[in-house]
Amino acid sequence: MTITEATSQPTDAERFGRILAVQRAAYRRDGAPSLAARRSDLSRLKAALIARRNAIEEAIDTDFGHRSRHETAMMELGGVVQGIDYLERNLRRFMRPTGRHTAWHMHFGTNRIEYQPLGVVGVISPWNYPVNLSLMPVVTAIAAGNRVMLKPSKFTPATNAVLASTLSEVFPQEQVTMVSGDGSAFSSLPFDHLVFTGSTGVGRAVMKAASENLVPVTLELGGKSPAIVAKGHVRDRTVSDIVFGKLLSGGQTCIAPDYALVHASEIDTFVDSYDRQVKAAYPDGPTSKDYTSIINDKQYAILTDLIEDARNHGARIIEVGHRPGEAAHRPHTLAPTVVLGVTDEMRIAHEEIFGPILPVFPYRDIDDAIDYVNARPRPLALYYFGKDDTDRRKVLDRTTSGNVTVNGTIMHVGQDDLPFGGVGASGMGQYHGIEGFRTLSHPKGILVQGRWNAARLLYAPFDRRTDALLSFFLR
Template identity: 35%
Template sequence: MTSSSIQTLFDSQKNKATALRSAPISERKAQLSKLKRWILDNKSRIYEALYQDLHKPQLEADISEIFPVMAEISHTLQHLSEWTRERRVSSGLTYIGTQGKIKYEPKGRCLIIAPWNYPFQLTVGPLVSCLAAGNTAILKPSENTPTTSRLISEMVRELFDPSWVTVVEGAIDETQTLLSLPFDHIFFTGSTPVGKIVMAAAAKHLTSVTLELGGKSPVIIDESANVDDAAKKIIWGRFTNNGQTCIAPDYLFVHHTQLKNFLASAKKHIRKLFDPSSVGMRQSSGYARIVNPRHTQRIIDLMESALQEGAKIAIGGTYDLESRFIEPTLLVDIPADASIWKEEIFGPVMPIQSYDSLENVIEHIRANDKPLSLYLFSKDRRTQERVTQETTAGSMVINDVVLQYAHPNLPFGGVNQSGIGKAHGHYGFLEFTNQKSVLKQRVGFTNAMLFYPPIGNFKKKVLDFMTRYF
């Protein structure tokens, strides 16, 4: 699209955004219900698009793309009336005679920039929160998943007037044009480097942002853990969607007494979960692919670099660039200064480090950027409390992985390098909402007049008393 046509789309949403401020909540619910019905009626189209772009198995598409959006819509419809209700607040002794309340109003025109790894869910999920809050939206799906992007564009045209929701397809030029516009809120999901670009562009207009970024999410398996249980969960969380998940376990610290058994269990569960028919991982219909050759080559280079630096392949290691295939791979004996410890892998390769001292593991985590998620497998309550207390992450899960993302009552988001703001459920609604404070004062004499000038001794004594005891 040209810059002028994008500007026209943006301008066309101004009046609608204003009208939505006073529209009944039932209008928002009606749009969300229409969206839910469309998804149910067009699941086959979603399956096909995701298969074309990512070779994503149908069951995986259901679990990771369709179900989270449907659950988000259902949860929102159930609670939206409650979320939008004005909330009265206590005035306290200092503000006797006043009435205070919080009014939840739409921010206005919003931009949602989505990534390619979960192209349907990470476009439509934020849209649910945006619509629930009463905003308009321009969606920018990823050009790296063109089939799904076209499907989203078709869906939006079928469901919404462009003045309410519309889609801008394209690549860098279109994104840069969108970022130059004075949106009222930007919701971006993607890498940390691009997130910095988005935030810099938003700063020019003082636009609020939600940045759902990534980073290296560590896993700790201590000596008390059920290692087979841990291996099954980690293998599922890591290699689903071919490792292209922002909250996937990125690297493992395994207590040295557990390493041998972990590798044996991991090998077993890779086959059971992703090649259940034993036809070979390359032929398996249950294993997705990397999104494109460029990202495939990046992951291969990262793995080969680690091997050249002294790492060893414990499991897997084969790949084929042309078919975008990389076998589930576990690496061990990796030098501490290897680049694979520093870069987010975002693919089906997982480095493992055995450890003796939990203190050293905690120090490593604290010395690096705060992760989007942190996972601990331990049956020891003191270890659970220590890791929770002594580390920082956007989310933490004990004895499982990834599941926190879809929890309806937990906020999802990162810290610093791994993200700004929260998403999902009530927290996603609040991201797209201005929480406006409204104070109503009585007419005539008020407490505040006690402190109008001139200030004499009596007023000073009253102020001193209030400062000490109120």
């Protein structure tokens, strides 16, 4: 053996594989944790997060350049803490075996489903909500009795350091551990389930790598989530809700309204109201302490390129709010922007916008708006503003999206008893709610056969009685 061989460091694949082996061996040794153990784990994690609130807010602020501590408390810590509370309250019910119907010819037997942990769950999380989107899959996996390996985004190093410290304090490595390194190597591991949150393009690569080991995946992706405003419903309250959803975390939210569909006769009214509501939300303009910067220069360049491409193809670019030009005084900060006159040759019409840019499209009638949505990949979220009438029912019946909020934005993700997930290009599988618990559990069907059942009459040797029974079953 050469000196180089003796001192070489393990590859990411080798390092990840060793951790997975340790966790899998621990699961085989200890089996499924009890209800009390799961609740204790969740409670200890909650307490550790609350104790580190200031450190988490500061770390996320550092990673983004600037991010409102209120947004972090609300969308990061609040989401996880409320999610833990929900799981603790409902875990006994989730874990309880459920009885199932027994076929008549097995009448003296019983059927039930028992929910069993899968084993070791891998989680790959993105940078835009580095605490919430890392820990909600983790706490759901813990509630279901699994062990977890988490690989967060490399773009949030300060937040990752706080998360790693927190998790290592609460859990032994054989139960929950956080790793850094090559995402391809991580997604190629033979997990019992893999949860990925991120872009559609990377999601395809993750799914392809996981398929080599037949690992089931939950993909939480994104897409262009529309906000449809019914004719006559362009009101300040409506537009305020759209401003909230669009500009939360500087627009870097996977379920942010990507674009608005507004009746052609009300476009100018909408833009005027949007400007007023931005001014009301951020009275100090884009350098406000409440207004979040773009995560890094790379993402900032992607957004400015989208704007320039639209401008070069004839779109009208309108910066809104107080003193939008002051955005240039803070690193990678982009002023709230409305884009009108978008056409199909513009990239902004097709690419997901992960920033404070809102294209506004006119429509003639509600069927026109529905057709526009349905001509594109299915979005992660859809927002409809209007009264409870046939137009609303048409939108709900004829469009397909991950989830919907009516007369609001974003807040469906905070409803713990609703599942969260995409459909088609916006993802597959769900977590949150009982659906999340079941996604990360194996529903083991169990038949306890009675002392007598008619099915025994079908055992060999076969005779005329067998033919009579088969004729009855296949009637």
